[in-house]
Amino acid sequence: MDGLIEIITAFAAQEPGIFALIIGIIGAAVLSAVVNVGAMAVIWADRKVMSDFCNRFGPNRVGGRWGILQLGADAIKLFTKEDVIPAGVDKGVYVWAPIVASAGTMLVAAAIPFGALHIGGKDYPLVVANMDISAFYVEAALSIMSIAVFMAGYSSNNKYSILGAFRGMARMIAYEVPMGVCVISVAVMAHSLNLVEIVQSQTVWYAFAQPLGFIIFLIALVTDLGRIPFDQSEAEEEIICGYNTEYSGIRWGLLYFQEYNNFLLGSILVSLLFLGGWHGPIIPIPLLDMISPMIWLVMKVVIVIWFIILVRAALFRLRIDQVTDLGWKWMLPLSLVNLGWAVIIGSYFA
C-alpha cells in the first residue's frame, strides 16, 4: 500500500499535467455516476409516488415487489433498440441535442455541493468545482437544457416537434428572469455568490427570511423542469411528445434522463439556497456524526422531490400563453419586490 502511494506521489511530481488529467477523469466518472444513480432513484420515486397517489401499484415486477430494478430493465431495452434517425432531419443537430443536454446537466453537477463531511467539529463541503460565482453559474448552466430542447425540436423536421421547441423557448424566457432575480436576492442576503458560503451563512433558512423568493424560485424551478403544470413543450395530448417526438431508443432515453438529472440537481439547489443546505443538528453517534450533514441534505432534497412529484398528480396543465403571463406579469414583479426586501433585510443584519 505504501509502495503504491509512493509511486503515485512520484508520478504526480514528475508529470503534474497528466496526473491532474487522470484525477479529473476519475472525478468526472464518480460525479456522473453519483448524479445518474440519483436520477434513477428520482425516476423510480416519480413512478412509485405517482402510482401511490393515483391508487395504482406502479412498477412491481422487476427487482422484487418494489420494482427497484425497473429502470435497469428500461435502460437495457433502450440501449438495445434500433437507432432510428428519420429521413429529413437535420442530422448533425439531431444527434448532438441529447449530448448537449447531458453536458449541460454535468456542468451543473460540477459546481453543486453534494453535502459536507463533519470532521472534528468542522464541515468540509463536498464540491467538485468550488467557484466564487457558483450560484449564478449553476442557474446559467441549468438553462442549457432549453437549448438542447430547441435543438431537438428544430432539427426533427416535425410539426409537433417545432411547436414543442417554440413552447420550450417561450417558457424559458418567462421563467429565467425571475429565477435569476431570486438567486440574486439570496446572494444579496448571503453577501456571496458561492453556494458553499450561501449555505454557511444560513443561520436562518432563507425560505423563512424571504418566503416570497422561495415560492417564486420553486415555481420557476418546476417550469424549468418542464413538469406539470408547465410541461407544454411535450404536452402529450396536444403535440404528441413535443420536442422529442422523433427520437427513439437511447437518444430519447438520454433526453428523458436529463430531465430527471435536472430534477435532482434543481431540488438540491432549492435545498442549498433556501432550506439551509446541510445544516442540522449533528447526530451524536460515531461515524453517523461524520455524515450527518449529508443525511440532512438528502432529507431536504427528498422532501422537495416529493413535493414536485405530487404537484404533477394534482394539477392541470397551463396553456403556454398563461405561462408567459404568469412569468412576466406576476413572477417577475414579485421577484423584484423580493429583491428589495432582501436588500433591506440583508443590509439591516449586515
Place this chain on the structure above:
Amino acid sequence: MTTASEVLSSIQSAFPGAVSDARVESDRRLWATIDSNKILDVCKHLTNKLNFDHYSGSAGIDWIARNEMEVVEIMASHGAHQVVAMLKVKTPRANPSVKSLTGLYWNASWYEREIWEMLGINFEGHPELYPLLLSDPLVGVWPWRKDFKGYPDYTTGERAVAIPTPDGYTEYSFPPTQAEIEAGTVPTERPKYPTFLERETREIKSDSEMIMHLGPQHAMVPGPFLLDVLVEGERVKKAFLDIGYIHKGIEKIMENRTWLQDIVYTDRMCYVASLSNNECYCGAVEKILGLEVPERAQYIRVILEELSRIQSHLIGTGEFLTLIAGVGFAPWQYMIMDRERIISLIESVTGARLTHTFVRFGGVRNDLPDGFAEQCKKDLPYMRSRIEEFIELFAQDPIYHARMENVGSISPETGKRMGCAGPVLRATGVAYDMRKEDPILVYPDLDFKVITGTRGDSADRIDVRMREILESIHIIEQCLDRIPSGPIKTEAKIPKKVPAGEAYYRVEDPRGEMGMYVISDGGDKPYRVKVRGPFYATFQTLTPLLEGTYIADAVAIAGSMDGCPSESDR
C-alpha cells in the same frame, strides 16, 4: 301545448294539396308525405310558425319495389312542444334528387352528405356534397341501395391493382370485372369532388401557416377520427373534420340480420352506452309490434340505463381531464376506480361489462339478482359523496378555471341552431332532455331535474355531467324503492316476422338525444334502421368552435364534447 293533429291541420291549411298520406300516430308523432316542391316552404312554415326549431336529422330509404326513394326529414322542437314531425319526400329511383335543407338548417349538411354517399340521392343546393363516412373508392357504388351487391369482391383478391403514390406509399384499386360491367352493377361514372386533402390544403394562404393533424392516431382522440387544424403559430385559424374511420355499416348489417340478432349490433355502436342503444332499438320494435312492457321490466330498464349513464359520464369526464392534465392526473384514476363499482353492478345483472344485449322486445333478459338492491344501497351513497367531492375539487382549482372557463362557449341560440345534443346543449342553458320531452318507460312517474348550465363552456359541460350523475343516483334510488314484483317479460307471443310498419323512438343517451327510425316490410328482418346518433349531431358543431382558439384549447374543446366516434360513424 301543440299536438300532432294541430300541426297537420296547420300545414294542410297553409299548403293545400302539399300533404298526402298523413298519419297522426299519437299526440307526439306526425307522419306525412310532402310534395317535393313544397318541402322547403313547409319546413320554413314549421320553423317560423310552429316552433319546430330542432332539425333532428334525416333518413334515406330505398323502396326498390315501388321504384322510388324517400328522404324523411325529422323535425322537432327544443321544448316548445313535444311533436316530432316525420316529413317524407319521395323521388324517383332513376336519377333521385331532392331539395337540400342546408339553407334553412345549418346541421342538415352532414345528414344530407351521408344520404348522398350511401344512396346516391342528390341534394339540390347543397354547397359541399362530399363523402363523409365512406372512403373515396367506395363513392359512386351507393352501398345502401337494396340492389347493392358488395364492393369490392373480396373473394377475388387478385383483382387488386397496386398504384404507387408520389409519397412512396401504395394504394390499391379494385377495377370491375367484365362480368360486372355487363351486368350493369358497376357505376360507369364516379362523382367528381375535391378530396379532403385538396379541400384543406387550398385553405393555406401563407408560409407561416401549416396543417397539424390531431388524429386519427393521437393521444387526444377518444376513437379514430381526423381533426386537422390549420395553425399559425399556436393559433388555430380553421379546423377540418373527417370521420368515418370506424364506419362499420351497422345500419346496413342490421337489414341483413333477423330482428332479434340486431340487438347485438346496437351494442356495438357505442360500447359505453350500449344499454341506451338496446333500449332505443327494442323500444322502436315494441312500438311497431304494439307490445306492452311489464312494469317490473320497465323499472329494471330504467335502473340499468341510469347506471350506464353514470359510468359513461365518469369515463367521459375522466378522459377529458387527462387531455388538459396529463395521464398522471389522479382524479382521472379515481373516476375509473369508482366507475368500476358501477360496472360491477351492471355486470351482476347482465353478465357483461360493456356490451350487454340485455333489453328484449317486451321486457328484459333476466331479473335482478338477489342482493342487488342492497349492493346499490351501499354503492350509491358512496358514489354521491365522491361526485360531490369531485365537483368541489374542480370548483376550487384556479388552473381548472383558467383552462376551461369561456373556452368553447356556445350560446343557447347557437346550440339550438347547430343541433348540439345532450350535456353539450344543456350546458348552454337549454333544458332539452328526452326523458322529459319524449318520456318512455316509467320516467314520467319519477322525480328528477334536467340539469342545465349557464355559460355553455367546457367547464359547464363537466359540471352538467357531474350533476347529472347525482340526478341519476336519485332516479335509481326511487326505482329501487318502488320496483314492483311481477313478470319481467311480456306474456304476448313475439312473432318472428314483424308486421309492416314504421316507428321513430327516442331515448336520452348519455350523450344526448338518440333516435332510431325502424321500418318493417313484414319480413323477418328490418327493412331499414336509421340511427340518429347524439354524438353525430354534436360532432358537427366542433369545427366552427375551434376557429380562433389556441391548440391547447382546441384539444380541451374537442375533449369536452365527450366523443364517441364509434357511435357517430356507426
